[in-house]
Amino acid sequence: MNGETRLLAPLVPTRGYFPDFLTPPEGLHGIGEALEAVRATPVERLHAELSRLPSARPLPAWIQAMREGESRPLGRLAGVLHSYYEAAVAPYWPRVRARVEADRASRGRALVDGGADQLLGSLPPTMRWRSPVLEVDYPVDRDLHLHGRGLLLLPSFFCRGAPVTFHNPDLTPVLVYPIERTAPRVVPPPVPAHSLGRLVGRTRSAILHGIGGGCTTSELARRVDVSLASASQHATVLREAGLLLTLRQGNAVLHTLTPLGAALLRGAEPEEYERPA
Template identity: 45%
Template sequence: MALRIHFTGEDLARTRIASECDAMWEVMLSLYRLRRRERTVVFTRWKQDILAKAPATTRMLTTLAPAHGYTVDFLTPRTEEGTMAAGLEALRRTARERLRTDLSELSLRHPGMQLPGWLDSLARGDQEAVGAVALASEAYFRACLLPYWPRIQAQVAQERARRTRVLSDDGWEAVFSTLHPSARWSFPTLELSYPADHDIHLNGRGLVLQPSFFCRQTPITLCDPELPPVLVYPIEHDPGWAYGEALDRRPALTRLLGLTRTQVLETIAHGDCTTGELARRLGIPGSTASRQATALREAGLVHSQRLGQAVIHTVTDLGTGLLEGRRPGLIA
């Protein structure tokens, strides 16, 4: 299954990299991270810190954005600024037809999910119900994201600067082909792995590439291809972001595995990556990255899977437990 985005020459001229992280997308995607069990240490500290802080009204958002599958498009309206204030204003202005369409799609795609009665009012465009969703989004953002927002913004800004350099040096082909290990660019189509087959014909509208802090595994887009086209894609992370400082290098673990192998394990734990990405992130030869990843895989600390011409490395539960200092017998 794949996401296919179809360009024209006019679309390439109108394609751009978003200037800021988008607060509404980060709200929605962070809800995914909060509820999914994933083999990464990048979000562990953040999840531990905010689980008890999430407001009760967050349940409204998790109804509209289930942990897996379809999420209503109107939760992530497109704004030029990408700020929370602009996003909330756009959410409050959501057209009644959009609300009805998205909520019908939610019911259709999650047939086994019990939907609360307040969704009926929302589907009718009741402004009190729409306002309640906006207030729930704002409360969640203030409690769970705002304390970390400067760090989140800084890392997204670094990714944007890196992508802008790639665009300047090598053009859109280099940008598209390195967005994700599954990305395949052959004009006029950008193809990426996706949970379902999905086609977007830009038809002269151009595309916004939106780097996202809480996006993980695969890029994501809106379900309705008629909405303003956006492709949200994951960035690389500083592992110490939730601490406000770099993580220590775990001297004991370094003595056990060696410095390079420890760095390779930590890098894979920060986000799934190919051997080539691993080499670039650490500044080591590809042969060294491959050899160290193989050793970690043989020790059960890393899982490797071929995807097309690339090999994707993912940390295992054992590897995560080792990094977090848990005894193997206690690894969930």
Template identity: 50%
Template sequence: MLRIHFTGQDLGLTRVAAGPVPMWETMLSLHSLRQQNQGLVPARWRRSVGPKLPRSTGLLTALVPTRGYFPDFLTPADPLYDLDEGLDAVLSTPRARLRRDLSLLAGGRRLPPWTRSLADGEPDAVTLLGRAVRGYHEAAIAPYWERIRAQVDHERLRVSTPMLGGGTEALLSALPPCLRWRRPVLEADYPVDRDLRLDGRGLLLIPSFFCWRTSITLLHHDRTPVLVYPVQHRLLEEGPAAQGRSSLAKLLGPTRAAVLEAAEGRCTTGELAQRVGILISSASQHATVLRNAGLLTSTRVSNTVVHSLTPLGSQLLYRGSVPLTLAEPGR
């Protein structure tokens, strides 16, 4: 678990990123590229991008393992919303930081020989990294960028709305179930046990499409600390997908079908109600019917109930439909 400790000053300085951050989405997508257990959304994306990936992608997978630490310098602390700016910041990393981050990475695994040249800041190695990032981004991220942006924008609106009436603590309370606000600490599901003390620097929250299940933060916080967390993925309804949703609504009823769709990606009863636009009591009743039908599972976490699709629910939801996601462009 990650525990993020706030002061009153930190609450005043906490904010949400203005949109998806290209370097974070690019690097985190390398996890989805190789992990097979993240669900239907990344599986469809993998099938779509796999044949298009440049050979240089292997350079990036050497730097970004499927689990554990990857170099901080690949995701600059300052939120840069343009790929060129983000890549320029990466390629301008001081040699001391390159050596620090790559030494930490090498401590847990064996690195290819070219990374020694990168750690020394040799121009050829730095140029090689830049070309690899750009080639991978063009093949795997750029074709889906507007869809990624739409999902991140939806999440920004979802968490910002409570903040208008309740301030930063209301925003923190509206974050997904993997994040829990227990004043003055924000608890986050995390692969290791760690404490992060903000000490008056505030926190930058970065909703991310390619962040899955648990949040991510930098090991070194030279500026404002950041916390990257997963958006709640939704489905795109167009073409054949719209027909599939129409059939599902006829089968289950429009509200219950909407509840089933809203449960994609795990959410609480309150989040179900918010997504569908119904009362919490109504959302609970519909979830009970869907659970009894074998389409949802419900798990109690502290004082809340978290719902998720069963394999049967996923099959019913996705039959004849296309995840928002990362369906291949133009299809």
């Protein structure tokens, strides 16, 4: 992976600008479609965006060639991105996706409970909703005017610190923000064998089915018709087994299924959820 990291470093610095074409909207549909979109980037856009990279150091020859419209370097970039994805992202994808889906469930619940004001007010502290302006702790001073366009909010496991958006204001307005983290690293801890052994019985099966798109412990107790203490205890066992996630939302907690939990309900084999399409 070190080779891929060295090749990508000039394009994606740890701080500051990186080209918009590296994060195409097709990425929502998987790595395959994202890389196809990267390969299809028009020459004019490549030249404009790559020319904005910092000039403190000369760009590698293959990036300069890509900026001038040569097709082979663009194919090389797609290959390097795929190799990096396979090494650094795919092995941990269930954990990453579970965190992102939990955040989406929390924001969706805020929207349903209190509309757009509550949704925007529920975002991390780096973003502050003061209607009609969303203030964001951003690395540079800039304004993004929507002009009637919607704002796509994207929770990201890999976004650290300040949220990010496209450099080009004419692109679809997107705000990528960091999700809350309850663990310091991506690698999931091993699941205790005794936890898996306890995952039997009607009540826990009903708990998994009752969570649906996300619910609080009180709601879960009502859906499954058990006491609040029982619902909390069963949720703890399922969480220890890696089948659900729990996020704090105000004075309550919100439970959501992990990909493993959802796969268990579908009766899927592990291979069906360990790697994204």
